[in-house]
Amino acid sequence: MTAYHAPLRDHRFVLHELLQVERYRNIPAFADAARETVDSVLEEGGRMAEEVLFPLNRSGDEEGCHFEDGVVTTPHGFKDAYRTYREAGWVGLEGNPEHGGAGLPQIVATSVGEMAGSANLSFETYAGLTMGAAHTIDTHGDDAQRETYLPKMFTGEWGGTMNLTEPHCGTDLGLLRTRAEPREDGTYRITGTKIFISAGEHDLTENIIHLVLARISGAPTGTRGISLFIVPKFLTGPDGGPGERNAVTCGSIEQKMGIKASATCVMNYDGATAYLLGEENRGLRAMFTMMNRARLGVGVQGLALGEIAYQNAAAYAKERLQGRALSGSTSPGSAADPIIVHPDVRRMLMTMRAFTEGGRALALWTAFALDMSRHDPDERARRDAEDLVSLITPVVKAYLTDMGFETANLGLQVHGGAGYIRETGVEQFVRDARITQIYEGTNGVQALDLVGRKIPAHYGRALRQVFHPIDQFIADAAEDEDLRDMAGLLGKSFGRLQLATAWIGEQGLKDPEQAGGGSRDYLRLFALVVVGYLWARMAQTARDALGRGTDERAFYEAKLATANFFLTRMLPDTSSLLSKIMSGKDAMMALEAEQF
Amino acid sequence: MPDIGKAAVIGAGQMGSAIAAHVASAGVPVVLLDIVPEGADNRNELAEGAIAAMLKATPAPFMHRSSARLITPGNLEDDTGLLSDADWICEAVVEDLDVKQKVYRAADSARKAGSIVTSNTSTIPLSRLVEGMPEPFASDFAITHFFNPPRYMRLLEFVPGPNTRSEVSDSIREFCDVRLGKEVVRAKDTPGFIGNRIGIYWSYVAMSEAIALGLTVEEADAVVGPPMGIPKTGIFGLVDLTGIDLAPKVNATMLAMLPPEDAFCREFDTEGPLVSLLSDMVADGYIGRKGKGGFYRMLRDGTARELQARDIETGEYRAVSKPRLDSVEATKDSGLRALVEHPDKGGRYAWHVLSRVLAYAASLVPDVAEAISDIDRAMTSGYGWKFGPLEMIDQLGCDWFADQLKAEGREIPPLLDAAAGRPLYRQVKRDVQQLSPEGEYGTFEASPDAWRxxxxxxxxxxxxxxxxxxxxxxxxxxxxxxxxxxxxxxxxxxxxxxxxxxxxxxxxxxxxxxxxxxxxxxxxxxxxxxxxxxxxxxxxxxxxxxxxxxxxxxxxxxxxxxxxxxxxxxxxxxxxxxxxxxxxxxxxxxxxxxxxETGVGLVPGWGGTKELITRTFARKGRPGGPMPPVLDTFETISLAKVxxxxxxxxxxxxxxxxxxxxxxxxxxxxxAKARALSLVEGYEPPPSPEISLPGPSGRATLTLVVDDVVRRGKATAYDRVVAGALADVVTGGETDVTRSLDEHRLLALERKAFMALIRRTKTLDRIEHMLDTGKPLRN
Missing domain, CATH: 3.90.226.10 (2-enoyl-CoA Hydratase; Chain A, domain 1)
Structure with missing residues (x-):
């Protein structure tokens, strides 16, 4: 049996002590983000995750979704839980308050999202997708569209989806075939098949608003001819509620290795009525503005699974008695010592802990930048934040999901033989986490996005938002006796990142394959340095708190110790990553394709 | 060969006065004469007015304002005496034979024996110009056809007559080449010579084919532009620049002068849509950039600007749209042949235009120019084409081109027959050879004092x-x-x-x-x-x-x-x-x-600041004390003077x-090579300079200067920051006049200032803006 406890103290640490979001209350979107408000939202959210969502996690995994005659039924208990969840107002937490959203900052919603994801990732996907679709309508829709859809979506009465993938067209959206024919009344008829559509059909909401990418008849080929459409499952009736059934049906659902309670659907559009969202042929651009948020969301899913895996592994390591500590028994009275006495078990636990706490700082730092990119009153500050978000998003998505999987895997390892027994429950985290590395753009694609698009854009302008603060921090910390050693460790790795960045920048112009060959390692190197930087800042924060005097010494001392672990035991991977990057593509491209 | 030490230009219109300006820029005194306008108070009004106007014009006809002093203005009634010591008299009056001959007679009676007379005519044959003129005049006479504007257009077509003395030819060619810097191309005495003969035909073909094939003006310009190595103005943009009102006139002139069997005369459709389009546009005042617009126009609404293009069909203007033609894309990777073979309308248009223009150009050897390279040089230096028409035939494949013409049942120019499948140019070891109309290859001789x-x-x-x-x-x-x-x-x-x-x-x-x-x-x-x-x-x-x-x-x-x-x-x-x-x-x-560098928020950091200040210090006859050269250098660099x-x-x-x-x-x-060789004998590297700079007291002076400029709104607050860093370098940092600074010290100051600036966001903003737009950002 697994357990989950919302890590509220750590969220509060990042939000209030590290990022100090309260300082930004002059910005309207943060006006309601008073410390007490945020804390009570987190507390309620944590309770909802623990008490409503978590109990359905295992049963949902065992049961999965059901499909019959185009109707999808979620596992037992989901419908009731969803009603509770939505009635408590959790769906539209960060929704635009002008259209019925609660208007909380993205950063708070991200914290709540992590807790929901830990407790029950399948469940979390339904509301997460609704908000993704709602944000797209909010950003690109006209007033009537916003008024029609947003209030119902923010309350969670209506669900939402994103329809991109087709059987022959995944990452390469230029190949898209779904067609939209204009009708005289200004609407369109959409025909085509979409696959892998999460929450495409289910029984949780009375209506589902599909956002569908399609090509208008006569539009240019490739990505320049793709438009975005709203296709409701039920057309809006005269009272604003669901009316006539639209010609969109679920053809089947997939049997997946994980996230089994989330319905992954084949959607068939047979001349369905559709409304253009945004401009003709600019659909991909509209999708891209959504991508940052969606990818941050998936990164947080990886983090969420890492967190619950860590909690259960730590608990198991403390209670499982087996063998003796290498330097002499710690529990001579018992038949054996708990396995947590073993350095190698500690290595696993510390790796998991340093990842989840550091990853949380990374996710919330990014979410905060996302808020600033939308809401900072200063235009230049918005651009700077936007630069940061666009640069860091592929790193967040890939690093947090890769490490989420690795952490879930380590958690299983700590459990020993119990780990691969289904009944223990921790193997579900591994299966669920594995999917997050693939969907919403595979992590390979994220790495290419980073080296091919984000780094070179505007002569590396976005780098400034990351590299300059790190450079400054290292310079300042070198003057600080307590932080000097950490600054040295961080500085070494930062230097490696700079070298690799210069190499990637140079090679990218000459031979994109060189940059492509190093892309995955570069993304990891980038992530380690950024998380290392955040760890060093967290150490500084903890040091300051201890210096001021606190009755939470253990918490802050653990922070310092974990920071030290990350900087000394995880960050040095940058050395081997740099060697691999600089070796170029030759070793990996040596064989002809036929030789495989 | 007589040297030309003094020149005269008769006709102070746009071309004449600009030729005079260019001669003056070459350091040669020049007389500029024109008629006395009726009722003028100032009898030299035309020449003097032209000089005054040129001092304000952009692009500047003079290379330096002071050159204007080398022009002596005068008039044709009182000042023909000024022609008596001119070695070269260039006539640039209206294209009217009677007027020109009247000028020649006046000049002939005033000029010294053996002086050279040339005409800048673009349309009147030399044979007509010298008709009835005395024999010695004809032997001293030739055509020197400049292109507008003479300072910047490199082509000069040189057309000697049958009686022109070889000393005259040699002398004026040498002068135009070495002193005026022109690409002198020998042309025969045929209408439009080389550049305009081909250019006017090209212009007609490119415009009428665009209309026939239904291309927009942007599409046409995107095809008959960079993909062909032609400037990006293409055809419609070029006609806007030269003046749409001029087009019907030059067409009429060429039609009148060329023999009826010439392709231009045979193909020109006086009833065609192009003729009526041009006359409609002129009637509506759309004469090009000098008027309210032409095929393109800039619509200004307050501070908003929109570049618009004319719809040829409807005459409406709409926002310019960037054409997307696969044929144009194909050229980037696969060259000219891919363009003309592409099936889209861009490709078809390219073939329609190029096949006619290139065949036409090939047909002009040897009647218009002696050698194929003369044709190519005329088009590259006169029209800014990257490749001449005959070079383009080689790019397409000389035999392939001939086969295509044959397949379409078109006439094959004799030159291509003579080529018989061989290229028009070839390289043999280190030599480049060109094909003669007789089918023989001849080698170019690179001159030891003019080579690339x-x-x-x-x-x-x-x-x-x-x-x-x-x-x-x-x-x-x-x-x-x-x-x-x-x-x-x-x-x-x-x-x-x-x-x-x-x-x-x-x-x-x-x-x-x-x-x-x-x-x-x-x-x-x-x-x-x-x-x-x-x-x-x-x-x-x-x-x-x-x-x-x-x-x-x-x-x-x-x-x-x-x-x-x-x-x-x-x-x-x-x-x-x-x-x-x-x-x-x-x-x-x-x-x-x-x-x-200050334009991108930096200071010169590779020794530029150091060199400029040490040179300014070392200058003979400069005002005394350390401040004048410091101020001078500071001003030049801080204002990024070019x-x-x-x-x-x-x-x-x-x-x-x-x-x-x-x-x-x-x-x-x-x-440069000759200069380098002249320095070899006894060469010693220069001594390392040491100078004394004023230090903080000088810096305070510069700060006052900059503060004043900022206060007057002529510079931004960040300009002050950049200027401050520069001031540190040019005043020598922490020093005073009693100490002397060597080069290494100055270079260290450059580095310090540069490194301080490049860390600043506004400098980075400036650099990014410069890279994106090519223009400095005033932040």
């Missing part, structure tokens, strides 16, 4: 090279350092090669020149790389690169052999700095030199008394 680096590179390997620069042997123990990055921006590779060049004596060379065939010597350091490094906070790397550049330039300066820079076009920032470290510079007259010509660069001290100017672009490298 390409002539030296042909069939040779460089001494050494990397991706950014190369070193070549240019004969007589001289090496040439060539840049070849995009816009010849200076990057790591360039600096490596500069370092290599500074040791060229170890390979047995005795002198070095720095130059190449490109349009621009160098636009300066590759700031894109610097910006990327700055964004990545790679400060140590940036400082190291800065220092390496300084050391490389110093190595050049103190190398044990003479180094001569040979710039042309833009020599900005780092390009200017490398030039200033040479022993001497032999600059093309059209060299635009400047230390422009010279409008090599001559102007002397005023700004980018060039000095040791430097020379070459008028003809093709002679720059040869002149």
């Amino acid at each position: 680096l390409a002539d030296m590179k042909r069939n040779r390997e460089p001494i050494t090279r990397n991706g950014s620069a190369s070193l070549w042997d240019v004969g007589d123990g001289v090496a040439c350092l060539e840049f070849h990055t995009k816009m010849n921006a200076i990057d790591d590779g360039t600096i490596d090669m500069v370092r290599e060049a500074a040791t060229i004596h170890e390979r047995g060379y005795k002198a070095l020149i720095i130059g190449h065939d490109g349009d621009d010597f160098s636009v300066g350091a590759n700031v894109g790389i610097a910006l990327f490094a700055a964004n990545a906070a790679m400060w140590a790397l940036i400082e190291r690169k800065l220092s390496e550049g300084q050391q490389a330039f110093l190595a050049l300066k103190y190398a044990p052999f003479p180094v001569v820079g040979a710039p042309a076009g833009m020599a900005l920032g780092g390009g200017c700095e490398i030039m200033m470290h040479c022993d001497a510079v032999q600059a093309h007259a059209e060299t635009y030199i400047g230390l422009v 010279s409008g010509s090599a001559r102007e660069a002397l005023d700004l001290h980018y060039l000095g008394p040791q430097d020379g100017i070459t008028m003809n672009r093709c002679r720059v490298l040869a002149d």
Whole structure:
């Protein structure tokens, strides 16, 4: 049996002590983000995750979704839980308050999202997708569209989806075939098949608003001819509620290795009525503005699974008695010592802990930048934040999901033989986490996005938002006796990142394959340095708190110790990553394709 | 061969006065005469008015304002006496035979024996011009046809008559080539000579085919532009520039003069849609850029501007849209042939235009020009085409082209028959040969004092090279350092090669020149790389690169052999700095030199600040005390002053008394080489300068100056920051007049100021803006 406890103290640490979001209350979107408000939202959210969502996690995994005659039924208990969840107002937490959203900052919603994801990732996907679709309508829709859809979506009465993938067209959206024919009344008829559509059909909401990418008849080929459409499952009736059934049906659902309670659907559009969202042929651009948020969301899913895996592994390591500590028994009275006495078990636990706490700082730092990119009153500050978000998003998505999987895997390892027994429950985290590395753009694609698009854009302008603060921090910390050693460790790795960045920048112009060959390692190197930087800042924060005097010494001392672990035991991977990057593509491209 | 020491231009209209200005720019005194307008108070009104107007005109007809003093204005009634000592009299009056002959008779009675008379006519045959004129006049007479504007258009068509003395031809050709810097192309006495004969036909074909095939003006310009190596104005943009009202006139002139069997006369459709389109546009006042617009117009609404294009069909204007033609894309990878073979409308249009124009050009040898290269040179230097029409035939494949014409049942020009499948040009070892109309290949002889680096590179390997620069042997123990990055921006590779060049004596060379065939010597350091490094906070790397550049330039300066820079076009920032470290510079007259670093929020950091201030200090006859040269240098660099010509660069001290100017672009490298060789004997590297600078007291003065400029709203607050960093360098930092500073100290100050500025966001914003737009950001 697994357990989950919302890590509220750590969220509060990042939000209030590290990022100090309260300082930004002059910005309207943060006006309601008073410390007490945020804390009570987190507390309620944590309770909802623990008490409503978590109990359905295992049963949902065992049961999965059901499909019959185009109707999808979620596992037992989901419908009731969803009603509770939505009635408590959790769906539209960060929704635009002008259209019925609660208007909380993205950063708070991200914290709540992590807790929901830990407790029950399948469940979390339904509301997460609704908000993704709602944000797209909010950003690109006209007033009537916003008024029609947003209030119902923010309350969670209506669900939402994103329809991109087709059987022959995944990452390469230029190949898209779904067609939209204009009708005289200004609407369109959409025909085509979409696959892998999460929450495409289910029984949780009375209506589902599909956002569908399609090509208008006569539009240019490739990505320049793709438009975005709203296709409701039920057309809006005269009272604003669901009316006539639209010609969109679920053809089947997939049997997946994980996230089994989330319905992954084949959607068939047979001349369905559709409304253009945004401009003709600019659909991909509209999708891209959504991508940052969606990818941050998936990164947080990886983090969420890492967190619950860590909690259960730590608990198991403390209670499982087996063998003796290498330097002499710690529990001579018992038949054996708990396995947590073993350095190698500690290595696993510390790796998991340093990842989840550091990853949380990374996710919330990014979410905060996302808020600033939308809401900072200063235009230049918005651009700077936007630069940061666009640069860091592929790193967040890939690093947090890769490490989420690795952490879930380590958690299983700590459990020993119990780990691969289904009944223990921790193997579900591994299966669920594995999917997050693939969907919403595979992590390979994220790495290419980073080296091919984000780094070179505007002569590396976005780098400034990351590299300059790190450079400054290292310079300042070198003057600080307590932080000097950490600054040295961080500085070494930062230097490696700079070298690799210069190499990637140079090679990218000459031979994109060189940059492509190093892309995955570069993304990891980038992530380690950024998380290392955040760890060093967290150490500084903890040091300051201890210096001021606190009755939470253990918490802050653990922070310092974990920071030290990350900087000394995880960050040095940058050395081997740099060697691999600089070796170029030759070793990996040596064989002809036929030789495989 | 008589030397031309004084000239006269008769006719102070646009062409005549601009020719006079250009002659004056060459340092030759010139008389400018025109008629006395009826009832004029000032009898020299036309010539004097023209000079005054030219001093304000842009682009400037003069290379330096002071040249205007070399023009003596006068009028044809009182001042024909001024012609008596002119060695060359150039007539540039209206295209009217009677008027011209009247001028000739007046000139003939006033001119000295053996002086040369030429006409700038573009339409009247020489045979008509000399008809009835006395025999000695005809033997001293030829046509020198300049293109507008004469300072900037390199082509000069030279047309001697049957009686023109060879001394006259040699003398005027030499003068126009060496002194005026023109690409002199010998043309025969046929209508429109070479450039306009082909240009007017091309223009007609390109416009009428665009209409026939239903292309928009943007689409047409996108095809008959860069894909063909033709300037991006294409055809409609070009006609807007030259004036739509002019088109019907030149067409009419050519139709009247050309024999009826000429392709232009046969194909010109007087009832066609193009003729009515042009006359409608002229009637509506759409005569091009000089009027309210033409095929394009700029719509201004308050501060908003929108470039619009005319819909040929409806006559409506709409926002310009960037055409997307697969044929144009295909050209980028696969060349001209891919363009004309492409099935889309761009490809069809390209073939319709090129097949006719190239065949027409091929048919003009030998009746219009003696050699095919004359045709190509006329179009490249007169119309700015990257390749001449016959070179384009070779690009398409001479035999393929002939086969296509045959397949379409069209006439094959005899030249292509004579080629019989062989290319029109070929390379044999180090020689380039061209095909004669008789089907024989003849070799070009490169003159020892007029060559391009390409002539030296042909069939040779460089001494050494990397991706950014190369070193070549240019004969007589001289090496040439060539840049070849995009816009010849200076990057790591360039600096490596500069370092290599500074040791060229170890390979047995005795002198070095720095130059190449490109349009621009160098636009300066590759700031894109610097910006990327700055964004990545790679400060140590940036400082190291800065220092390496300084050391490389110093190595050049103190190398044990003479180094001569040979710039042309833009020599900005780092390009200017490398030039200033040479022993001497032999600059093309059209060299635009400047230390422009403050425009991107930096200070010159590769020794440019150091060189300018030490040179300004060393200048003979400068005002006394340390402040005048400090102020001078500060002003030049802080305002990022760029010279409008090599001559102007002397005023700004980018060039000095040791430097020379070459008028003809093709002679720059040869002149630089000669200059380098002249320095070899007894060469000693220059002594290392030491100067005394005022330090903080001088800095305080500069601060006052800048504060005042900022207060008056002429500079931004950030300009003050940049100027402050520059002020630290030019006043010598923490020093005073009693101490002397060496070069290394000045270079350290440059580095310090540069490194302080490149860390600032506003500097990075400036660099990014410059890279994106090519314009400085005033932030």
